[in-house]
Amino acid sequence: MLILGNQIKTLNLQISYDTKLNNATYDALKAFQLNTINSDTSDLANSKLRDIEASANTFFNSVASNFNMAGYNQDILKEYVPALVYTMYDGYYIYSPYTNTLDDTNSNEVIINETTGETDQQSDAEILNEGNTDATYKEGDKISGLKPYIYYSCRYQRGTDDFVITYSLDNYITIQGTINGQWVYDYGYLLDNINITTSGSSVSYRYRGIPILNEETSEYVYDPDRDEIVNYQYIKINGVKYYKYENENDATNNGKWFSILNGTKYWQGQFDDTNSAAIKYYQEAYDFTQKIKNKTYIDSNGVTQNDGYGLTDLTGANAVDEDGNRLEELDENGNRTGIPKLGNYPIFDFGDTNSPDGSIEDQDSNFNQQRLAVIRYSIEKNLSIAIANYNNYSGVTANFQMPELKEDEWEKILNNVSIISFLQGLNIGGKVYNGYSIITNNKNEEVVSEDSIYIVTNDNQYHKANDNDLVGNTNINKGILNIDFERKSNTNSNGITRYFYPQENLGCYTSIVSQTNVNSTDNMYEYIASNGGTLAQVYFTALGRERYSMYKTNNNSDELKVKFGYIP
Amino acid sequence: MGDTLITVIAIGLAAVLMFVFPLMTMSDRTDDVSQLTVATATTEFVDDVRTTGKLTMDKYSKFVENISSTGNSYDVEMELQVLDENPGKKTTQAESTKIGENVYYTMYTSQILETLESGTLALKEGDIFSANVKNTNTTLSQQLKNFLYSVTGNDTYTIAAEHAGIVTANGTGN
Numbered sequence: 001m002l003i004l005g006n007q008i009k010t011l012n013l014q015i016s017y018d019t020k021l022n023n024a025t026y027d028a029l030k031a032f033q034l035n036t037i038n039s040d041t042s043d044l045a046n047s048k049l050r051d052i053e054a055s056a057n058t059f060f061n062s063v064a065s066n067f068n069m070a071g072y073n074q075d076i077l078k079e080y081v082p083a084l085v086y087t088m089y090d091g092y093y094i095y096s097p098y099t100n101t102l103d104d105t106n107s108n109e110v111i112i113n114e115t116t117g118e119t120d121q122q123s124d125a126e127i128l129n130e131g132n133t134d135a136t137y138k139e140g141d142k143i144s145g146l147k148p149y150i151y152y153s154c155r156y157q158r159g160t161d162d163f164v165i166t167y168s169l170d171n172y173i174t175i176q177g178t179i180n181g182q183w184v185y186d187y188g189y190l191l192d193n194i195n196i197t198t199s200g201s202s203v204s205y206r207y208r209g210i211p212i213l214n215e216e217t218s219e220y221v222y223d224p225d226r227d228e229i230v231n232y233q234y235i236k237i238n239g240v241k242y243y244k245y246e247n248e249n250d251a252t253n254n255g256k257w258f259s260i261l262n263g264t265k266y267w268q269g270q271f272d273d274t275n276s277a278a279i280k281y282y283q284e285a286y287d288f289t290q291k292i293k294n295k296t297y298i299d300s301n302g303v304t305q306n307d308g309y310g311l312t313d314l315t316g317a318n319a320v321d322e323d324g325n326r327l328e329e330l331d332e333n334g335n336r337t338g339i340p341k342l343g344n345y346p347i348f349d350f351g352d353t354n355s356p357d358g359s360i361e362d363q364d365s366n367f368n369q370q371r372l373a374v375i376r377y378s379i380e381k382n383l384s385i386a387i388a389n390y391n392n393y394s395g396v397t398a399n400f401q402m403p404e405l406k407e408d409e410w411e412k413i414l415n416n417v418s419i420i421s422f423l424q425g426l427n428i429g430g431k432v433y434n435g436y437s438i439i440t441n442n443k444n445e446e447v448v449s450e451d452s453i454y455i456v457t458n459d460n461q462y463h464k465a466n467d468n469d470l471v472g473n474t475n476i477n478k479g480i481l482n483i484d485f486e487r488k489s490n491t492n493s494n495g496i497t498r499y500f501y502p503q504e505n506l507g508c509y510t511s512i513v514s515q516t517n518v519n520s521t522d523n524m525y526e527y528i529a530s531n532g533g534t535l536a537q538v539y540f541t542a543l544g545r546e547r548y549s550m551y552k553t554n555n556n557s558d559e560l561k562v563k564f565g566y567i568p
Numbered sequence: 569m570g571d572t573l574i575t576v577i578a579i580g581l582a583a584v585l586m587f588v589f590p591l592m593t594m595s596d597r598t599d600d601v602s603q604l605t606v607a608t609a610t611t612e613f614v615d616d617v618r619t620t621g622k623l624t625m626d627k628y629s630k631f632v633e634n635i636s637s638t639g640n641s642y643d644v645e646m647e648l649q650v651l652d653e654n655p656g657k658k659t660t661q662a663e664s665t666k667i668g669e670n671v672y673y674t675m676y677t678s679q680i681l682e683t684l685e686s687g688t689l690a691l692k693e694g695d696i697f698s699a700n701v702k703n704t705n706t707t708l709s710q711q712l713k714n715f716l717y718s719v720t721g722n723d724t725y726t727i728a729a730e731h732a733g734i735v736t737a738n739g740t741g742n
Contacts, residue, residue, distance in 0.1 A: 004597055008604045015611045019733065022615055026736045412620075412737075439619065439736050441693065451740070464740065487657075506654045513652050515690035516683065518740050 013428040020066040025437040028059035082390035085420040090168040091151035097393040100141040154374040156318040167371040188288030192359035208529035210536040214274040219502040224492035239551025272565035281544035316343035416440035450524035466519040467511035476534040479542025595709035602638035609634040610729040621739035623689040651694040690739030698732030
């Protein structure tokens with residue numbers, strides 16, 4: 001009877017811990033979301049790191065305050081968190097403890113005598129240890145922090161070809177390596193169903209038969225100089241928005257473009273008035289897709305090119321590890337079975353909507369299957385190492401092991417920006433707690449998913465794209481990225497914080513607030529295309545525009561600006 | 569004569585001590601186990617709805633099935649507070665220094681079940697979902713207790729669980 005009572009206590013404690021962990025992880029995600037939406041630089045690598053560090057701190061604070069009842073404080077709880085994982089657009093961060101290592105070699109050292117070129121022959125570690133006891137970092141320190149970004153990448157070998165493909169949360173890939181004897185560093189979106197027709201001097205782009213158009217985009221923004229919230233025309237390039245200043249009382253600056261960074265206005269050169277991001281998205285996706293398909297191809301301008309890669313026969317069986325060994329399934333004794341780990345199907349199964357396999361951007365395409373397999377393999381491998389290594393850092397005598405995640409949980413991780421937290425080794429009487437929590441959310445600057453585009457109608461409401469009210473609706477106005485309906489804040493140089501909504505429309509009650517009237521489609525592309533009309537045009541244009549405008553590490557802002565008619 | 573009476577009383581007392589009290593303690597433990605099952609199932613159910621943003625008839629039936637496996641009948645009350653951001657949006661747009669306000673409207677069990685019959689109920693980030701479970705039958709331990717001392721009142725449940733929390737994901741993508 002006593003045993004039963006104890007077991008009940010243990011189980012009750014376990015469920016209460018699960019809930020607390022869920023709540024703490026959600027707090028961490030919310031912190032990340034708020035920071036990315038409100039910061040002008042959230043997509044740049046170092047400020048993304050700052051946002052994630054802040055989010056990790058929120059997690060530990062929240063864990064500490066949630067668990068305070070049980071008598072644990074933040075520092076003690078840190079001992080029980082072997083890893084926090086932040087999955088991002090094209091890779092992920094693992095937050096866990098590591099040993100700080102200073103450079104031990106004597107090469108590449110600092111020149112100490114300019115004239116003779118004599119270098120300091122000491123290693124960094126020796127220099128730092130030389131009586132400098134106040135240094136922040138010491139050799140061999142154990143620090144918790146973010147480990148280097150790991151891309152969702154996989155190495156493939158095929159004949160003499162040896163290259164790495166980096167996948168992302170959508171159909172954007174990066175290829176680096178040797179293909180056909182050439183060094184290749186290329187990236188782009190894979191999209192089927194694009195038609196380009198030229199008649200005279202005009203070129204028209206169609207996606208799934210829907211014409212894509214140029215547009216003018218505008219939104220409300222806090223103008224720090226005027227201390228007002230004004231509706232300006234804008235274009236977004238590599239994650240940064242450039243606004244066109246319009247003020248008839250200010251003749252010198254009227255019509256100039258500017259960007260805002262930390263509450264300060266920076267004047268820029270001139271851009272084109274039309275936002276052609278959507279057309280560029282489909283045009284560049286067309287060229288990149290052709291390149292992957294064939295070695296010799298006809299590009300979007302109708303010119304025959306010879307720099308294609310021809311990767312349609314690449315299969316999952318070509319995947320190798322960092323040592324060049326084929327990735328194979330292992331049996332229970334850890335022996336190689338000869339079965340390819342990542343499948344034996346052609347990865348790039350192009351086709352149009354009429355082909356039996358569907359298009360490459362469809363959820364059930366081979367490409368998507370490979371993408372998910374690579375992401376999962378990469379996370380599983382690195383995370384289990386991080387958690388196993390935690391045994392070397394933790395003062396707790398628990399054996400840290402990676403729990404087995406369920407299939408539906410992987411599903412969530414593979415398609416969304418997510419935070420996975422682990423809490424292990426707490427004694428809950430009779431057994432040791434080993435829990436984890438996965439919280440996912442796509443409402444951030446990281447990714448533009450098919451669900452991220454909202455449709456604005458002329459009655460000043462915004463809807464989900466699969467809202468049944470939009471079918472056959474003639475009042476459709478424009479497509480907008482979901483985070484532009486979120487409240488933003490900006491602080492000017494006088495320290496005044498203003499709150500504003502970039503798009504001031506109201507959420508539709510049946511699709512945004514309560515979501516009772518939405519079509520539950522699995523394939524957004526197909527659903528939208530089959531409805532056609534203004535809805536499809538607005539949706540595909542907005543999806544292309546937002547995907548083309550989002551920040552990507554591969555992008556070069558200066559080159560992109562020129563594409564939008566930039567005159568310094 | 570007096571001996572016989574004492575013997576009868578002794579037998580009666582012995583019967584109560586040997587049978588009724590162990591039975592009571594055992595049935596009490598059964599209720600404890602039921603209580604644990606119900607508490608676990610409720611927490612899991614609510615947390616699942618919270619983190620997926622989806623409530624389906626399937627999930628609900630499984631939950632009811634789980635708690636019914638304890639052999640008791642239960643009254644399940646659900647409550648969904650739907651966040652309506654629009655009022656906050658109107659005020660902040662007018663006055664840009666105001667941080668905003670959250671307004672919720674509420675759906676209760678019967679409304680939720682009505683929606684479930686015609687499909688999935690999708691929740692969104694920021695909504696609040698809660699479930700409250702109480703037993704409606706009289707469990708064995710309650711019967712035994714009523715036999716010794718009667719507990720009166722309408723709400724004489726012994727097994728109850730409650731869990732609530734904020735929804736963390738959108739049920740229909742974003």
